[in-house]
Amino acid sequence: MSFPSNTPGMLGNTDLQRFDALIIGSGAGGSAAAHVLAAAGQKVLVLEAGDNHFPGLDRTTIAGTPPWPLYSNDEIKMSIRNFDFQDPLVEPRTFRQTESEVAQAHPDVNNLTRNVGGAAVISSVSYPRFTAIDFRMAKALQEAGREYSGTSFADWPLSYDELEPFYTETDVLSGIAGVTAGEGADPFQSWRSQPFPLPPQPEMYVGRVLANGAKRLNYEPFNYPSAVNTRPYDGRSPCVGCGLCTNYGCARNAKGSPAVTTLRKALLTGNCQLRYNAHVSRLVMDAARQHVVGVEYIDDDGQKQVSTADYVILAASPIESVRLCFLSDPYGPGIGNTYGHLGRHMMFHFQTIAVGIFKQRLHGERGRSITNGMGEFRGIEKGGAVLRSDSPLGGVIEFGTSSEPITAARESLQPAAITFAQLSGVSFKQLLVESPFQAHIAVMIMHGEDAPQPSNRVDLDPNVHDVFGLRVPRLTYKNHAFELDAATFYKPKMLAVLEAAGAAYGFFQPFDPSVPPTSRHIMGGLRMGDDPHESVCDRWGKFHDVDNLYCVDGSVFVTGSGYNPTPTIIALGLRSAGAIVSPGSPERVLGRGHGGR
């Protein structure tokens, strides 16, 4: 019996030989699609470039509990030694600001992690929805007479109302905790058909401190929607607030990450097989480049393999999905690039990070990652359906801190910090012991919407190759005045919140445009739309140009909104997969194969 898997490098049903679907990437989008398809009886093969740190994820246990993972409160492993993150020593990327420059290899071009379950596994799993106006932003800006030259705002080919049932499904599958209405709810979110399935997170110290500061200025901070268990849910244990959360896979599976939710459900059906350490190198196309006939990958022995399926779903995250489209058409324009949109309109969120240093220790090493935030700087009216006329479009604000002493110590070793230390006569040891950048730090992170621009794009670098000999992605990216001006507008307001909260010192993390963004919110590149001249994928995520190729990761986003993107990726993945098994009425798949409570 080969289900569950006893084969190294595989999870799920190793007996499966013929596949309906082949999904590239086991992250938020790929796992959502795998869940819907496997529940509908499709035979699914998932190829994951990274390693598996969830041994036994495909096994049934008491109360449906996933086994303990290999993740832990270990800063060396998770933050210092690249346990999960794409490693620039073997898989570099290059960056430049404009087309006229020669791109340079850079160790972090918004690198995501490579692991079973994708980057959400090590994220804070902060899961707010996009709001209604995000899906018709081009029209809203036009109606308001706000024009920004060089941008490519467009309306999404679907509305918030159409996506709402899939958001609700995402809430249930991921186990999202939050406040639905009243004190602690986000007044700027749009309507929701169901309350949050889990009660809100207990506030951590820094969250309370900053929220109190915001309240003093008459803002309405909210309990941040988060896929972290606040009670036993779906066979997974409640969060204990261990402190090491962002950058860490949860040691007890309290995070409702894709691995332990959608992907695990797919594996348990017996209809899904996952191969990890399987690095896809290209799609094998037919002569007309309108049909995918196979997928070539390199296994953990360095050997080339080819797998086939009736249809193929890209879910490798935008930079890698776009790269595959170029790698798969070395002598042509790239798969899906008939009208020149492949790899363009990339968005990352323009993060403005205000740092407050408090006299008291805030104990960031305790509690969750993000428990509180505020929405007033998004620039929309309450209800999320109308632009504010007096403010630019910014983004949601997360109230955060630092939980990592080694990483914080490296901050004290930045050249500027060393200069300041010499000026003030403070020793390195004194900075470590008094720990202003870890124990005393509060940060406000604004996920400012960055305007889509055709010139912000991913293609292949002509010079640099990865360890497989494949050309690496080259990012060309420069911020637009749209988001830079918004940051300037909101910065004094952010400092005012820190001051009202009682910070002793406040400043901003410097912004350096010559360094690639590190937001980990990666969107665009295979933009969806109804007009094949203006987009790569259609409203279901299917390529206009290819009859059996889909995309279900953040690549299909049309605009970036000002909220964390993952739940929207999941909702779109559920919807696209639903449309594959139930064309025209994807909502028919809702509620299937849950097994949760």
Added chain:
Amino acid sequence: MRQLNPRAIPPAHIAAVEISRRQLLRLLVAGAGATALRLRHGAPALADAPRATPVGGFLSTDELVILDAATAHIIPTDSTSVGARECGAVDYIQSMLSFLPGSDANCDRHVTAADLSATVLGVQGPRRGCRDAGDVDGNGAVDAGDIALAESAVFDARPVYAGGPFSGRQPQPHFLEPSRNCRACHVAPVQDASGGAAVVLPTLDYYPPNFFAEHLPLPRLQALSWKIRILGADAVPEVADNPLASSLLETDLRRKYREGLASLETISQQQFGKSFVQLTASQQSAVFNKADPDFITLLTYNTVEGLLCAPEYGGNRNGLGWQLVGFDGDSQPLGYTIYDESVPGNYRERPDHPNAGPNPHEDCSGFSRKVANFLTIIAQADLTQPGRRFTAPYCFDVES
């Protein structure tokens, strides 16, 4: 006294027992509030952490002496507190440099630090036909260096990536989780009163085994990456077209340490006519200023890691580094919010380590004068926007 499990623990054993939801609920109700939470203070497990032994490995005894003095210069010991020396930063660095990316003594095609241990200790000697099994130092050839290393003193191999999820330093919370799993639950099963399925009851005194002592295997890409980190880009022909493999700071570590430590000694002899270890602190600073700044940065990074890493990596001996900076260390599986359905909000705080407020009687008076000056300069000198020093700082008092 609990003992750490020094051996790798096999992959997850999954409980075959099934438990009905009704039984589970009953147990949850019974467990809630049944016993007051009894916390052990002072991290008892840290005293049990792997002891630093005289370490054989890449750096020679002479080099280790210089390295020890250099780490102690970065984070010195003073009259009131420990420094890098007491924390064993040297052991951390020696362990890292002695990891041998080419050695696969277990022949499982996954390389871990345990392979080195097995090879060097001769517990499991190189087998014929194994990939790279005889190449102890991973330089691509079986040569005299391999024999010398294998014959050197006991090497206490440390993980490149420690296992998970728990270190055994913290107890299981006393609530009964529905997510029990026998990998981490070695507590005796309790028979349900109705004669139903056996279930596992975590108790207050239950500490999980130390999974951090495991050595996780490296898949092919990570093994190649570590080869670049330890031996340099020249050891991996596949990365010829990647400029980062030869330019990033944390690569080619063995060469950088061998040359860097030698240069500290050379500069010391030239400047002061003495060994680096015999110099005063200000003389050592002068040597640091003449040395390659990249090496000093690398050394400082690794020293901090050796101060604050989980003790299983060789440094932070007995948790002294964490104590120095006031960091609680790894807190799983206990954490800081204790799930309890009997209280509003379903969570209780640990009175001694609250999640939502300051410690009892915590000093909130702020920073020393020098650190305050440092922060003032940063706030005023912010490079892009004028910073601000707020006028009325106070210790925020969270209402209880």
